Amino acid sequence: MSQDHYCPDCGRRLGQPRMYVTAILLLLVAVGVCFAQIYVMGEENGRQFTAISGLSRQVTELVSKQNELATKVTALELDLAKRKLKRPSYSELQEFLRIDQTDRKNYQEGRYVCINFAADLKRNAVLVGYNISYVVVNYEGPNKSGGHGFNSAYLSDGSWVWIEPQNDKIYTGTIEDYLKSFLKVGWVKVEELAIVW
Numbered sequence: 001m002s003q004d005h006y007c008p009d010c011g012r013r014l015g016q017p018r019m020y021v022t023a024i025l026l027l028l029v030a031v032g033v034c035f036a037q038i039y040v041m042g043e044e045n046g047r048q049f050t051a052i053s054g055l056s057r058q059v060t061e062l063v064s065k066q067n068e069l070a071t072k073v074t075a076l077e078l079d080l081a082k083r084k085l086k087r088p089s090y091s092e093l094q095e096f097l098r099i100d101q102t103d104r105k106n107y108q109e110g111r112y113v114c115i116n117f118a119a120d121l122k123r124n125a126v127l128v129g130y131n132i133s134y135v136v137v138n139y140e141g142p143n144k145s146g147g148h149g150f151n152s153a154y155l156s157d158g159s160w161v162w163i164e165p166q167n168d169k170i171y172t173g174t175i176e177d178y179l180k181s182f183l184k185v186g187w188v189k190v191e192e193l194a195i196v197w
Contacts, residue, residue: 085131087156090170092130097168100124107166115149117165122151131197132163137175138192141185148179152195 088096097103102121105112118134125132132153139146151163162171162178171178179188 085126086129087154088130088132089156090159090161093132093153093155093161093163093170096125096128096130097163097170100168102165103168113149114166118149118151121163121165125151134196135162136194137179137190139179140189140191141183142187143185145191148182150178150182 122134135152136149176188
């Protein structure tokens with residue numbers, strides 16, 4: 001037979017001590033589980049905090065690099081502004097073409113064609129300080145229509161010339177005259193023209 005226990009302060013019946021022990025143990029287990037969850041959450045928060053701190057450092061480094069690059073771009077733009085490209089004289093253009101190696105490259109159908117020659121010649125001219133243009137035309141000829149890429153220059157004396165980058169020849173006159181001579185045809189009509197400085 002079980003023996004009841006009474007509270008010494010108030011005199012109430014307390015019931016069996018075994019139930020209290022079980023309840024206290026269950027309460028301790030529940031509290032332990034909560035602490036374990038809080039610990040796990042704390043660990044996860046710690047990992048997230050570490051990850052966020054790492055990302056913050058990376059963002060700071062990227063912003064710093066972006067600022068460095070912006071400063072370099074500004075310096076390059078200022079430097080380029082000081083180095084205004086000049087219009088060559090006829091003799092300067094001839095000397096540039098004599099030294100330049102673009103015409104020594106091989107024409108390769110589908111790989112290195114007229115537009116590649118023209119782009120390379122323009123780039124090389126810029127590197128030595130000359131302002132020459134890149135020209136692309138679509139034309140009609142006696143037996144066919146086609147397109148061609150080449151260069152032109154507005155010379156220091158105010159004259160305009162056409163440059164064939166595949167053979168370094170300089171042509172004066174109209175663009176049609178140049179194309180007739182280069183293509184070795186009787187007539188040429190330019191349908192479309194684009195000049196890029």
